[in-house]
Amino acid sequence: MSTLKYWVWLSRCAGLDSQLRLALLDRFGSPEEVYYADEGALSLTEGMTRRALEPLTQKDLTDAEKILADCERLGVQLLTLHDAEYPVRLRCIYDPPCLLYLRGRLPAVDELPVIAVVGTRKASPYGLRCAEELAFGLADSGAPVATGLARGIDSAAAQAALRAGGPVLGVLGGGIDVVYPKENGWLYDDVAAAGCLISEYPPGTEPLPGHFPLRNRIISGLSAAVLVVEAPLRSGALITAGTALDQGRDVFAVPGPIYAENSKGCNRLIRDGAGLAAEPWDILREYDFQFPGRLRGGSRPAPEPLEDRPARMPEPPKPALPTLSARAAGLTDDQIALLRALTDQPVSVDDLIDQTQLPARRVLSALTMLEIDQYVTQCSGKRYIRAVALTD
Structure with a gap:
């Protein structure tokens, strides 16, 4: 993980195209060596310009460390150009990306x-x-x-x-x-x-x-x-x-x-x-x-x-959903808003956020409680349908 931050840093340096990043890696061997190289050594790289040199002199790794933390939180893998798993087919193109997120x-x-x-x-x-x-x-x-x-x-x-x-x-x-x-x-x-x-x-x-x-x-x-x-x-x-x-x-x-x-x-x-x-x-x-x-x-x-496709036999009508009194069940305003937005067709979390105009954390919290109480059902792809019909 410690060396990955230098790959992220190099991939994020503005003004560098893929060819110049490859030239830097060829000259210095690794992003870490590029990071610690002085301005004079960097300027000798083939294709280097003044515009490209400036971001290479910025040594702040805060952005790179934040990206690595985000990747760990989201379960995102990083694949560098020097990794054995990096496809040779892609590595051999004119301008391969030096870093991939998977x-x-x-x-x-x-x-x-x-x-x-x-x-x-x-x-x-x-x-x-x-x-x-x-x-x-x-x-x-x-x-x-x-x-x-x-x-x-x-x-x-x-x-x-x-x-x-x-x-x-x-x-x-x-x-x-x-x-x-x-x-x-x-x-x-x-x-x-x-x-x-x-x-x-x-x-x-x-x-x-x-x-x-x-x-x-x-x-x-x-x-x-x-x-x-x-x-x-x-x-x-x-x-x-x-x-x-x-x-x-x-x-x-x-x-x-x-x-x-x-x-x-x-x-x-x-x-x-x-x-x-x-x-x-x-x-x-x-x-x-x-x-x-x-x-x-x-x-x-x-x-x-x-x-x-051939016409299918008409499906039997779906059984009526059990009714639920919001007042008697002690539902919160967020839970009521979500139950009113849900239908018998799966709805994604993003669409629920758009429809209710509630913050994402409140939508996720309310959905969790509704699912525990079996008032909603989760489908594939983090989509939800209602399992009850509100009466008030």
């Missing part, structure tokens, strides 16, 4: 045909269906799926891969504890349980727009290939495809209607030489020999899209 268990990336599945946030029903079927088939065949966990294609791919029982690598543009979009809190938990959440940003970092293009190089850097499912001509998914090509990765794309804006980026990629992907083995056949024994023909069909 929640969950990182698969043996170098031994697996990880496939990145990316696409537009504003996905069409066609795009969502393709993302689900392809990601399910990839995971079911033994290929872990990497994605950014954004709305649209990313989320659909992650959910389908999890349903297939495969690990998912969720690469984030903010801190691991900052859920974005907010409705994906349960998805973050599921990915961490079955795979790994990955970020180069410390806990508490907001997902700023400038973070996402940098995040994309990690998504492609961890992957053997990138699959673009649906993307207009101006799309972050095409940036990921570009970084993949720069890193020597293969790129595949799903074709779409020539007049559909969301398919123009994919169609252009195919026109320019990307592989056409209509089913998982359009991609995986390229890696069956490279990763012997790792891939298997997916025997299960992908889950049917919602609009194509």
Whole structure:
């Protein structure tokens, strides 16, 4: 832990790009040696500028120590560029991150045909269906799926891969504890349980727009290939495809209607030489020999899209909830507010905070007491439903 603070310090020095951090590590051997180097020695590093030199002369470790304390509190692991577990595949890109924050268990990336599945946030029903079927088939065949966990294609791919029982690598543009979009809190938990959440940003970092293009190089850097499912001509998914090509990765794309804006980026990629992907083995056949024994023909069909699933028999009506008098039960105002905000559909803690406008600590305290009294029931992903109906 004592040496990790120097890795955090180096990763937080403003004005340094990944290449300059690598140059410093090559010259001095470790972040600790960089920290104790004098200004004259630092200035001799290849690519050093006056703007980059200034933060390196600031030796306050308070911020680094706070980040380490936050990581310990949140169960976040740190993986440095010099650790044996750091994927060689990622280490060999032009600008690898010197430090990664992890929640969950990182698969043996170098031994697996990880496939990145990316696409537009504003996905069409066609795009969502393709993302689900392809990601399910990839995971079911033994290929872990990497994605950014954004709305649209990313989320659909992650959910389908999890349903297939495969690990998912969720690469984030903010801190691991900052859920974005907010409705994906349960998805973050599921990915961490079955795979790994990955970020180069410390806990508490907001997902700023400038973070996402940098995040994309990690998504492609961890992957053997990138699959673009649906993307207009101006799309972050095409940036990921570009970084993949720069890193020597293969790129595949799903074709779409020539007049559909969301398919123009994919169609252009195919026109320019990307592989056409209509089913998982359009991609995986390229890696069956490279990763012997790792891939298997997916025997299960992908889950049917919602609009194509046969109609189910109507479910029997749910039994009425037992009634509860708030006055007789001696409920607090916070408990009453939460019971009124809850329904028979799971609601996340964040949504309850937004609805009740109560501080987070009071919401968590009240939910704990309500759960002990069996007035609420906790579902997966720290979501809650009411178990009683208030009468006053």
